[in-house]
Amino acid sequence: QSALTQPASVSGSPGQSITISCTGTIVDIGDYNFVSWYQQHPGKAPKVIIFDVSHRPSGLSNRFSGSKSGNTASLTISGLQAEDEADYYCASYTSSTTLYVFGTGTRVTVL
Amino acid sequence: EVQLVQSGAEVKKPGESLRISCKGSGYSFTNYWINWVRQMPEKGLEWMGRIDPSDSYTNDNPSFQGHVTISVDKSINTAYLHLSSLQASDTAMYFCARQARSSSSLTADYWGQGTLVTVSS
Numbered sequence: 222q223s224a225l226t227q228p229a230s231v232s233g234s235p236g237q238s239i240t241i242s243c244t245g246t247i248v249d250i251g252d253y254n255f256v257s258w259y260q261q262h263p264g265k266a267p268k269v270i271i272f273d274v275s276h277r278p279s280g281l282s283n284r285f286s287g288s289k290s291g292n293t294a295s296l297t298i299s300g301l302q303a304e305d306e307a308d309y310y311c312a313s314y315t316s317s318t319t320l321y322v323f324g325t326g327t328r329v330t331v332l
Numbered sequence: 333e334v335q336l337v338q339s340g341a342e343v344k345k346p347g348e349s350l351r352i353s354c355k356g357s358g359y360s361f362t363n364y365w366i367n368w369v370r371q372m373p374e375k376g377l378e379w380m381g382r383i384d385p386s387d388s389y390t391n392d393n394p395s396f397q398g399h400v401t402i403s404v405d406k407s408i409n410t411a412y413l414h415l416s417s418l419q420a421s422d423t424a425m426y427f428c429a430r431q432a433r434s435s436s437s438l439t440a441d442y443w444g445q446g447t448l449v450t451v452s453s
Contacts, residue, residue, distance in 0.1 A: 314438070
């Protein structure tokens with residue numbers, strides 16, 4: 222099972238919106254609504270920000286939103302802030318050889 | 333307060349074995365899966381496997397099969413990651429993370445602080 226495909230980097234100015242894509246196949250994103258997104262700041266453990274494609278954990282900012290179309294999931298960060306500068310990873314359930322697979326990761330830079 | 337506390341950094345030689353621990357507190361340990369995630373230096377996250385502390389049932393990533401074993405001692409709320417025949421390519425940060433048993437997504441809401449493993453001759 223290969224990693225899900227994400228763009229290596231995405232950037233935006235404060236206040237702008239950015240979208241990160243996560244492309245899989247029919248055996249993972251395409252067939253299941255079990256996609257989650259993680260934010261990881263340097264030297265820190267990841268933090269879940271979206272689960273089940275579009276649900277936010279309690280207390281998390283509504284500037285983060287998730288969606289899915291076909292084999293591709295997306296994370297949108299609106300009203301970009303300096304603190305959003307981090308690495309972002311998608312993860313999906315898969316019916317392939319493993320149970321879960323992460324994306325390749327996207328570095329978000331706030332200009 | 334929910335916490336997952338991992339054992340400290342390790343430096344090992346090639347061919348040696350290693351056990352990393354992850355102790356949970358502040359919640360019902362047997363109600364949550366414990367997942368293990370690897371992050372090699374400057375690289376992405378890799379799901380290694382998970383264990384159900386209530387019955388020690390595991391799901392494993394075949395990519396790590398034969399090299400990695402996950403176990404648990406529920407009497408002390410601790411999960412373990414065993415790495416055998418270490419190679420330089422095992423140099424990485426290893427994280428444990430809990431996941432609700434009812435969750436189908438990899439919704440890991442609490443993570444350990446990570447254990448840095450360095451394999452060098």
